[in-house]
Amino acid sequence: MTPISLRSRLSRAIVAAAAGATALGLTACGGSDVTEARLERSLPQVFTGQYLQQAALLGHTGLTAASLQAKASCDKGGPKVADKGPGADWICVMTWKDPNIDPTLLPGKFELNVHSNDCYTAGGPSKLIGLITITDTHGNDVDNPVFEFDGCFDPKSSNAPTGVTIATSSSTPPTPTPTPAALTLPAGTVVRDAIGRIGVTLVCSTGDGGCAGTLTATRAGRVLGTTTYAVAAGRNAAVHVRLAGGRPVAGGALTLTARPVIGAAPPAPSRVTLKG
Structure with a gap:
C-alpha cells in the first residue's frame, strides 16, 4: 500500500x-x-x-x-x-x-x-x-x-452566495443542421426516342442524403409523363420520361417539374424544347 x-x-x-x-x-x-x-x-x-x-x-x-x-x-x-x-x-x-x-x-x-x-x-x-x-x-x-x-471549513464562515459561475467546456456543442443535397434540372433541348421517351440528365449537388423524388413533364398544363429519380450526392444520372404513353407528341416546349422526397429541388419548373 x-x-x-x-x-x-x-x-x-x-x-x-x-x-x-x-x-x-x-x-x-x-x-x-x-x-x-x-x-x-x-x-x-x-x-x-x-x-x-x-x-x-x-x-x-x-x-x-x-x-x-x-x-x-x-x-x-x-x-x-x-x-x-x-x-x-x-x-x-x-x-x-x-x-x-x-x-x-x-x-x-x-x-x-x-x-x-x-x-x-x-x-x-x-x-x-x-x-x-x-x-x-x-x-x-x-x-x-x-x-x-x-x-x-469553518461552520461559522459566510454563507452568502459567492456569485462564481464557471462555463464548462464539457457540454456538447449543438450539431449543425446538415445541408441537404439539391437537384438541378436540365435546360435546352431534349429528344424523344423511338418508343416515345425523353432522356434527361439530372445533377445532384454534394450534401446530405442525395436526391430522390418524382419528375413530371407537362405541356400547356397537361401531364405528359412522370417518372421517379434517385441520384447520389455529388453525382449525375440519366432518367427517362415516357411521354403520353408512347404516342407521338408534336415538337415544342415542355415543362419539367421535380417533387423531391429526399434532398431539395428547384421550386420553379424548367422549360426544355422537345425535338422529334
Whole structure:
C-alpha cells in the first residue's frame, strides 16, 4: 500500500468517525453547515495550498496563491437536489491559472465526499493534477499532494452566495443542421426516342442524403409523363420520361417539374424544347 493510500484511508476513517458523532447533533437541531457557498470558499483555498506544494516538487516557479486565482462552482446531486448537506454527490467545477498546463483543459471537475463534521475529501481529473505519484526535481517518485486531499471549513464562515459561475467546456456543442443535397434540372433541348421517351440528365449537388423524388413533364398544363429519380450526392444520372404513353407528341416546349422526397429541388419548373 502506498503512503498516500494509507494516509487517505486513515484520514477517511477519522473523518467518518467524527461525522457519525456530529450527525447525531445535526439530526437533533435539524440543520447542516454544509452549503454550496462554504464549499466554494473553502475548496479553492485548500486546493491552492496543495497545488503550490506540487509546484515546488515539480520545480515550477513563479506560482503564488494570488497568481493561481483558483475559483470553484459547486453543485450537489444535480438540479433536482438542494445544494446543502453532507454526501458523496458534490461536484465542484474549478478553474485556475498556471502557465505549465494547457488552458483548454480547464475547467476541471472535482468530486467531493463531504461529511457532516464540515470536512471533505476532494479528487480531481488526472489530466490536470497528475497521477497518484509524480517525479520530483531529484528524479524521485513522490506522493502527489493534489491527487486526493482533505479539507475543512469553518461552520461559522459566510454563507452568502459567492456569485462564481464557471462555463464548462464539457457540454456538447449543438450539431449543425446538415445541408441537404439539391437537384438541378436540365435546360435546352431534349429528344424523344423511338418508343416515345425523353432522356434527361439530372445533377445532384454534394450534401446530405442525395436526391430522390418524382419528375413530371407537362405541356400547356397537361401531364405528359412522370417518372421517379434517385441520384447520389455529388453525382449525375440519366432518367427517362415516357411521354403520353408512347404516342407521338408534336415538337415544342415542355415543362419539367421535380417533387423531391429526399434532398431539395428547384421550386420553379424548367422549360426544355422537345425535338422529334
